[in-house]
Amino acid sequence: MTRYCYLFIFTVSMLMSAGAAAQGTYKIKLTNLENRKGDVYIGWYVNSSDFMKPKKATIAKIVPVNGVSEVTVVFPKVPSGKYAISAFLDENGDKDLNLSFIGKPTEKYGFSNDVRPAMRPAFFNEAAFDVNGNDGEMTIELK
Template sequence: MSHLAFLRLTLVATALGLAVPVAASSQADPASLEVSVTGIKSAKGVIRLALCPPQTGFPDCKDKAVRTASLPIENGKAQVLLSGLAAGNYAVAIFHDANANSKLDTFVGIPKEGYGFSRNPPFRPRAPRWEEAVINVNGEARAEIRLRYVL
């Protein structure tokens, strides 16, 4: 069936309130992302993670995150496997919530706790832009994030 014919059939079925057929070629296998966090200075608290889809205000995607997680710290590292994701572009924002208060503590806008982003963009006096942290998750993907401590 051609793409145009499939589109017409889908539109007609939707208009009639019928079940919409799914083209076999449009079904993608779920993707997964394994995130490893290194450079953690202490075992106190947890690592907080947010997986941000495009156009959600990265790095502070809050309620729009596709996934969030609190990762235990073991031997100076933390890791998680995020499975069942739709293939696409994402960015990861993490921070070391050393006092477990569920927020990144700052002093005059400077993070007091460790933080990091996918693709480990270099330090700048601003948060990284989407383009600096975006990763393509298609099939099985990996991201190793090194924490950065400023204060």
């Protein structure tokens, strides 16, 4: 009887581990902060309709930066999938990326894959990358 109990426990544990999504730890290094003060908002998005909408980020962190030129933010247990990241430095504390009257950002911002379109924000597909359950790292230079 105990042999069947062990077999049952082994089978259940294998099924549970097979059903769990693969996860990895990601380190995102944000550079070009120019020793400024404020909070960096980092959002991970899974689709284009939510991209760059901080309240719709699948994964998000707000990190205070005070007088540093770069910061590394660790995201543990990121499930496998396709993501695009947007980040911005909120220098004035209003929790928003401020824009000039012509729509150009007045605070530093950046995207995964270090996408830098000249006259528009990045598109989701340009910034998208795959997380496959392994650990990874990426550098995003804010501009």
